Amino acid sequence: MDEQIFSALVVRKHADGSCTRAIEERRVRELPVGDVLVRVLYSSLNYKDALSGSGNTGVSKHYPHTPGVDAAGVVVQSADAAFKPDDAVLCTGYDLGMNTPGGLGQYIRVPAKWLVHKPASLSLLESMQYGTAGYTAALCVLALQDGEITTDSGDILVTGATGGVGSIAVHLLSQLGYRVTALTSKEHAAEFLRDLGAVAIEAVQQFMHNKDKLLLPARWAGVVDTVGGEILATAVKSTGFDGVITCCGNAASHDLPLNVYPFILRGVHLIGIYSAESPMHKRLRVWEKLAGEWKLPKMVELSRIIPLAQVPVEMDAMLAGQAHGRIVVDMQEVG
Numbered sequence: 001m002d003e004q005i006f007s008a009l010v011v012r013k014h015a016d017g018s019c020t021r022a023i024e025e026r027r028v029r030e031l032p033v034g035d036v037l038v039r040v041l042y043s044s045l046n047y048k049d050a051l052s053g054s055g056n057t058g059v060s061k062h063y064p065h066t067p068g069v070d071a072a073g074v075v076v077q078s079a080d081a082a083f084k085p086d087d088a089v090l091c092t093g094y095d096l097g098m099n100t101p102g103g104l105g106q107y108i109r110v111p112a113k114w115l116v117h118k119p120a121s122l123s124l125l126e127s128m129q130y131g132t133a134g135y136t137a138a139l140c141v142l143a144l145q146d147g148e149i150t151t152d153s154g155d156i157l158v159t160g161a162t163g164g165v166g167s168i169a170v171h172l173l174s175q176l177g178y179r180v181t182a183l184t185s186k187e188h189a190a191e192f193l194r195d196l197g198a199v200a201i202e203a204v205q206q207f208m209h210n211k212d213k214l215l216l217p218a219r220w221a222g223v224v225d226t227v228g229g230e231i232l233a234t235a236v237k238s239t240g241f242d243g244v245i246t247c248c249g250n251a252a253s254h255d256l257p258l259n260v261y262p263f264i265l266r267g268v269h270l271i272g273i274y275s276a277e278s279p280m281h282k283r284l285r286v287w288e289k290l291a292g293e294w295k296l297p298k299m300v301e302l303s304r305i306i307p308l309a310q311v312p313v314e315m316d317a318m319l320a321g322q323a324h325g326r327i328v329v330d331m332q333e334v335g
């Protein structure tokens with residue numbers, strides 16, 4: 001097995017700081033030591049993969065490198081009794097695709113504790129339609145529920161609404177009966193977002209027109225923010241009493257230009273979400289929900305399947321803020 005050749009996206013960083021991405025042949029023996037060797041059948045594209053694929057050392061420190069924070073496939077070899085050959089498994093987060101060769105290679109070797117068995121009522125393809133984006137959207141919704149935001153509490157705002165996390169959050173919240181306002185920078189996204197269940201669509205420019213005020217009229221009971229920066233700050237300032245804002249992303253900015261009034265005059269709660277290191281009991285609970293009571297009817301419409309060779313182009317689109325729904329990578333389809 002060690003000499004098995006496979007295809008992987010390899011990102012190389014050059015002396016002038018530039019990056020190149022190409023599909024290269026690797027051998028299984030080049031993978032790191034680990035408990036379980038998995039043949040990857042599907043991966044998916046997340047914003048973090050685009051960062052890793054562009055030489056961002058905040059995500060991946062060592063190059064050449066194969067990104068891919070998500071992988072779904074079958075076990076080939078296992079040194080851990082919890083997994084045996086042919087088991088269907090998912091790996092999302094931890095160090096996969098950061099400094100460990102990731103799901104954009106046809107094989108990964110990882111610690112057993114990074115893996116979950118695929119839920120029976122979800123196919124490998126369906127699991128990657130969710131991927132880290134869906135898992136993270138679900139964590140955000142759980143945080144709203146834990147903060148006692150119910151469908152009677154008021155409207156929910158989702159930012160970066162056409163992106164991977166945003167579009168699944170819009171769809172999941174709508175399915176659960178929440179009234180969702182989708183905030184987007186894209187002019188032609190209204191039909192897509194309404195189809196996912198959003199009752200209102202708001203353009204970023206309109207949303208931000210009063211952004212410099214210390215506090216804004218209370219509009220939201222809850223917020224799922226994926227973009228950070230002034231958009232998150234404006235969302236916090238326009239959240240009502242005891243509202244809950246989940247913060248998971250920085251697609252627009254890592255800054256948070258804010259003041260204390262939303263916290264001390266409205267008691268709003270700003271909750272951080274980090275899916276990669278979330279504990280196993282939570283992973284199992286969330287994947288069971290996504291496979292069962294939270295299984296979403298429009299994941300097919302919401303996602304596209306691409307071959308591995310198309311990943312570099314899609315990474316550039318993501319970094320330019322042009323992502324639209326989810327991208328699943330068929331790892332058996334290279335060219």
Ligand SMILES: NC(=O)c1ccc[n+]([C@@H]2O[C@H](COP(=O)([O-])OP(=O)(O)OC[C@H]3O[C@@H](n4cnc5c(N)ncnc54)[C@H](OP(=O)(O)O)[C@@H]3O)[C@@H](O)[C@H]2O)c1
Nearest residue numbers: 047160161162163164165184185249250251252275321323
């Ligand atoms: N904390 C965690 O565990 C976790 C997990 C997954 C993802 N994330 C983070 O969450 C964010 C979204 O991830 P994703 O995979 O959903 O990314 P994505 O598919 O690329 O979507 C990002 C969306 O954000 C909006 N956007 C992008 N650039 C923007 C800009 N400059 N200004 C305003 N809006 C912009 C766009 O939506 P519109 O055009 O509709 O506005 C875009 O579609 C990323 O920052 C990612 O790193 C965090």
